[in-house]
Amino acid sequence: xxxxxxxxxxxxxxxxxxxxxxxxxxxxxxxxxxxxxxxxxxxxxxxxxxxxxxxxxxxxxxxxxxxxxxxxxxxxxxxxxxxxxxxxxxxxxxxxxxxxxxxxxxxxxxxxxxxxxxxxxxxxxxxxxxxxxxxxxxxxxxxxxxxxxxxxxxxxxxxxxxxxxxxxxxxxxxxxxxxxxxxxxxxxxxxxxxxxxxxxxxxxxxxxxxxxxxxxxxxxxxxxxxxxxxxxxxxxxxxxxxxxxxxxxxxxxxxxxxxxxxxxxxxxxxxxxxxxxxxxxxxxxxxxxxxxxxxxxxxxxxxxxxxxxxxxxxxxxxxxxxxxxxxxxxxxxxxxxxxxxxxxxxxxxxxxxxxxxxxxxxxxxxxxxxxxxxxxxxxxxxxxxxxxxxxxxxxxxxxxxxxxxxxxxxx
Amino acid sequence: xxxxxxxxxxxxxxxxxxxxxxxxxxxxxxxxxxxxxxxxxxxxxxxxxxxxxxxxxxxxxxxxxxxxxxxxxxxxxxxxxxxxxxxxxxxxxxxxxxxxxxxxxxxxxxxxxxxxxxxxxxxxxxxxxxxxxxxxxxxxxxxxxxxxxxxxxxxxxxxxxxxxxxxxxxxxxxxxxxxxxxxxxx
Numbered sequence: 001x002x003x004x005x006x007x008x009x010x011x012x013x014x015x016x017x018x019x020x021x022x023x024x025x026x027x028x029x030x031x032x033x034x035x036x037x038x039x040x041x042x043x044x045x046x047x048x049x050x051x052x053x054x055x056x057x058x059x060x061x062x063x064x065x066x067x068x069x070x071x072x073x074x075x076x077x078x079x080x081x082x083x084x085x086x087x088x089x090x091x092x093x094x095x096x097x098x099x100x101x102x103x104x105x106x107x108x109x110x111x112x113x114x115x116x117x118x119x120x121x122x123x124x125x126x127x128x129x130x131x132x133x134x135x136x137x138x139x140x141x142x143x144x145x146x147x148x149x150x151x152x153x154x155x156x157x158x159x160x161x162x163x164x165x166x167x168x169x170x171x172x173x174x175x176x177x178x179x180x181x182x183x184x185x186x187x188x189x190x191x192x193x194x195x196x197x198x199x200x201x202x203x204x205x206x207x208x209x210x211x212x213x214x215x216x217x218x219x220x221x222x223x224x225x226x227x228x229x230x231x232x233x234x235x236x237x238x239x240x241x242x243x244x245x246x247x248x249x250x251x252x253x254x255x256x257x258x259x260x261x262x263x264x265x266x267x268x269x270x271x272x273x274x275x276x277x278x279x280x281x282x283x284x285x286x287x288x289x290x291x292x293x294x295x296x297x298x299x300x301x302x303x304x305x306x307x308x309x310x311x312x313x314x315x316x317x318x319x320x321x322x323x324x325x326x327x328x329x330x331x332x333x334x335x336x337x338x339x340x341x342x343x344x345x346x347x348x349x350x351x352x353x354x355x356x357x358x359x360x361x362x363x364x365x366x367x368x369x370x371x372x373x374x375x376x377x378x379x380x381x382x383x384x385x386x387x388x389x390x391x392x393x394x395x396x397x398x399x400x401x402x403x404x405x406x407x408x409x410x411x
Numbered sequence: 412x413x414x415x416x417x418x419x420x421x422x423x424x425x426x427x428x429x430x431x432x433x434x435x436x437x438x439x440x441x442x443x444x445x446x447x448x449x450x451x452x453x454x455x456x457x458x459x460x461x462x463x464x465x466x467x468x469x470x471x472x473x474x475x476x477x478x479x480x481x482x483x484x485x486x487x488x489x490x491x492x493x494x495x496x497x498x499x500x501x502x503x504x505x506x507x508x509x510x511x512x513x514x515x516x517x518x519x520x521x522x523x524x525x526x527x528x529x530x531x532x533x534x535x536x537x538x539x540x541x542x543x544x545x546x547x548x549x550x551x552x553x554x555x556x557x558x559x560x561x562x563x564x565x566x567x568x569x570x571x572x573x574x575x576x577x578x579x580x581x582x583x584x585x586x587x588x589x590x591x592x593x594x595x596x597x
């Protein structure tokens with residue numbers, strides 16, 4: 001049987017090493033982007049690595065499709081070689097490609113784990129779920145290439161596979177607002193958050209079923225194009241189903257408070273991996289409180305306990321530290337963190353409501369602006385323009401005290 | 412078959428000129444993706460397949476001919492989809508669509524000159540890389556597009572894409588297709 005347009009397989013061709021190097025470079029670039037800003041926040045590091053996943057999917061799917069449709073190493077050739085053991089055909093065709101990609105990804109993840117742990121971070125076991133999901137996506141991409149390559153020659157197979165993969169990656173799934181494959185961004189750290197278990201498990205199951213359906217085509221054998229088309233549609237069913245019933249959020253809060261703490265006159269707690277910021281943040285806050293006391297602020301109105309942000313309402317009087325890898329996880333976190341922590345009343349339910357609590361925010365703005373002047377983040381003239389008093393004066397201190405009382409009572 | 416596919420792709424490209432889908436990565440600060448990018452990748456795949464000798468003889472525009480013939484055939488092959496886009500696309504967006512298409516076709520042609528499969532994969536790798544980590548998000552600020560991923564952004568200047576297309580066409584003209592028992596390879 002001749003396969004017009006079927007080229008030599010990549011897996012056995014000359015292009016193997018250059019493509020491998022290219023993929024490794026892309027994975028490395030994605031993983032080490034902003035590496036100077038990241039130390040111990042496991043999810044931040046892994047999410048950066050996962051940015052390389054779409055590119056990996058494209059390369060794996062294309063390589064699998066090309067190999068499966070090729071004349072010398074494709075599904076047809078292997079089916080002819082193994083007429084009594086057709087179940088071995090998928091592994092023979094895409095085995096090397098898939099194995100190499102999985103090994104590469106696992107090595108990259110291991111590197112991220114190593115850097116996290118070396119910087120006092122923590123990797124919880126539920127990370128395995130997300131890793132399993134992403135490995136499932138890689139396996140599915142290879143199976144997609146295999147299934148389509150079993151029925152079309154190399155070139156057409158690659159074009160068709162990449163088109164289908166693009167639809168799955170980018171177009172929202174039927175009945176849901178989000179795509180079938182959801183990739184967490186790197187918009188911020190998710191310290192204190194965890195992946196939604198049933199979502200991850202559901203998606204892994206859907207991927208396995210879909211990959212199985214596609215691999216079946218290669219076993220059954222087929223230049224029958226109808227079979228190929230039907231299998232792609234059948235494989236899409238579990239994915240679309242999962243996409244429409246699973247929650248659209250990837251993470252939910254873990255309800256675990258930050259447990260790396262330092263205690264003196266105030267208590268400051270952060271999540272694992274941010275230990276490098278613990279002492280600088282604490283020192284900044286203690287210094288701010290001392291200066292505030294000197295200016296006549298009633299420091300009992302200011303929080304005595306500060307915890308890292310977890311998108312949750314802390315108890316009354318607990319200040320929230322917003323620490324993001326973009327601010328640096330070691331060294332000076334800057335005055336902004338201090339100013340935000342002392343002025344933001346996240347113990348008030350109104351702060352999490354649908355409408356912005358304008359009155360509360362007005363008081364908060366006064367405290368924030370005053371704090372920013374103290375820490376040197378804003379010039380005194382800015383405060384005067386906005387609030388009409390000299391920040392050094394007793395009148396300003398009285399204003400701030402009134403505002404703090406309002407924030408404490410959420411009124 | 413590829414010719415028909417290229418025509419269909421051109422029609423899809425024209426009709427989806429204004430459509431957008433949510434971004435590849437969950438991040439509200441990133442803009443929605445233009446479907447044009449995807450349609451242009453598929454269209455460029457088909458156009459590259461049509462002009463580079465990867466297919467059986469009867470589908471080929473550039474058989475064993477001199478470089479002028481190859482170039483003219485390639486340009487003719489691309490003229491029809493361009494016409495389709497110009498006619499069908501919503502007014503004002505035809506230029507933008509064609510700019511993107513020429514950029515991706517250029518990448519495809521350059522890739523195809525290196526290796527057959529690369530011409531098909533290269534535009535996709537570029538587009539998906541750009542979408543996945545071309546944007547740099549800043550804390551509390553807008554997302555910035557890295558310079559190398561300019562083709563997936565909004566305000567794309569047209570001349571780099573056209574330069575890419577010209578380079579690609581030059582490679583089509585320069586590299587003579589080699590015949591290897593049974594079919595042509597690039």
